Amino acid sequence: MDEQSILVEELVKKYGDFTALDHISFDVREGEVFGLLGPNGAGKTTTIKIMTGLTLPTSGKVLVSNIDVTKKPNEVKKKIGWISADVIVDDDLTAWENLELQAKLEGLKEWKERAKQLLDYFGIFEFKDRQLGKFSTGMRKKVEISMALLHSPEIVFMDEPTIGLDVSTRKSLWDIIRKINKDFGVTVLLTTHYMEEADMLCERIAIINKGKIVAIGSPEELKSKYGGDVIEVQFYGSVDYKIFEKYGQVIAKENSIRIKVGNAEDVLVSMLKDLSQFRVKSLRIEKASLDTAFLNLTGSTIEEGDFDARKFYAMLRRSRK
Numbered sequence: 001m002d003e004q005s006i007l008v009e010e011l012v013k014k015y016g017d018f019t020a021l022d023h024i025s026f027d028v029r030e031g032e033v034f035g036l037l038g039p040n041g042a043g044k045t046t047t048i049k050i051m052t053g054l055t056l057p058t059s060g061k062v063l064v065s066n067i068d069v070t071k072k073p074n075e076v077k078k079k080i081g082w083i084s085a086d087v088i089v090d091d092d093l094t095a096w097e098n099l100e101l102q103a104k105l106e107g108l109k110e111w112k113e114r115a116k117q118l119l120d121y122f123g124i125f126e127f128k129d130r131q132l133g134k135f136s137t138g139m140r141k142k143v144e145i146s147m148a149l150l151h152s153p154e155i156v157f158m159d160e161p162t163i164g165l166d167v168s169t170r171k172s173l174w175d176i177i178r179k180i181n182k183d184f185g186v187t188v189l190l191t192t193h194y195m196e197e198a199d200m201l202c203e204r205i206a207i208i209n210k211g212k213i214v215a216i217g218s219p220e221e222l223k224s225k226y227g228g229d230v231i232e233v234q235f236y237g238s239v240d241y242k243i244f245e246k247y248g249q250v251i252a253k254e255n256s257i258r259i260k261v262g263n264a265e266d267v268l269v270s271m272l273k274d275l276s277q278f279r280v281k282s283l284r285i286e287k288a289s290l291d292t293a294f295l296n297l298t299g300s301t302i303e304e305g306d307f308d309a310r311k312f313y314a315m316l317r318r319s320r321k
């Protein structure tokens, strides 16, 4: 499980004078779902493009399945699948024809059995002769994923796989990503700027901002290290808030306090003893979120609407006519 699938070391990418990636390093373990999370322009797509051999780095090392992608990009391409809004699928062709085209592009000879298995797996084999343009968004995603898995890749790269999808399709895609990761044993590297998505799907996340990795860890680690829970207590009457400073940073208002703690459950029992001397009106725990972690790490939030119009329109062009 802990074999390394991807190794990125001191990666730098410059576009002229502009440094898009500034010495980034991380590794992805075999079989994990790893997320690159960051706002627009952070450098996520550039990182993926380098890892998949689509563009060369200025300097640094990238091993994918132990192969140096800068030296042997074609060997790397055999090991990886790619899912993004930019992937070309032909709406006028049927699902099966799209798979056939993919097989030709990949130079696969024995592909039909695998294609049938994949469409069966996703429950859409009976629609194989339907034009892709007549598929629902969720179904066409299944075809796109089948295309990406056709050559049995070890690693699947997903660049903002759920951008522009409605909430329910997005959630069903999360289930699919989890399932293919388990059932096919593929390592998944995905980029997203949806905090919830990274939190739900990823075993580990690298938060990238302005071309630098600012933190790496499991969602839980990032939340507890950089997020911090908040305990909010309202009182009848005023209170000497200083006795709560031992639990963390206290923001006091007239009849209430907000205490920023690491993990609320760890301090709650002893805090209740201190609270017993006051008349407590209400007590509320806000669990740490990736949003707060991101805010603390970067000083900015990722806005829900802050997405890449280029990718969104690419997706729209391909969506049902």
Ligand SMILES: Nc1ncnc2c1ncn2[C@@H]1O[C@H](COP(=O)(O)OP(=O)(O)OP(=O)(O)O)[C@@H](O)[C@H]1O
Residues within 6 Å of the ligand: 015, 018, 020, 038, 039, 040, 041, 042, 043, 044, 045, 046, 047, 193, 307, 308
């Ligand atoms: N071909 C290019 N020429 C010049 N600058 C580029 C080029 N490609 C990307 N950049 C710049 O590099 C930075 C990183 O871009 P990148 O697309 O990797 O970000 P991202 O994190 O994927 O963001 P998004 O969510 O918008 O896709 C951005 O400032 C972008 O404008």
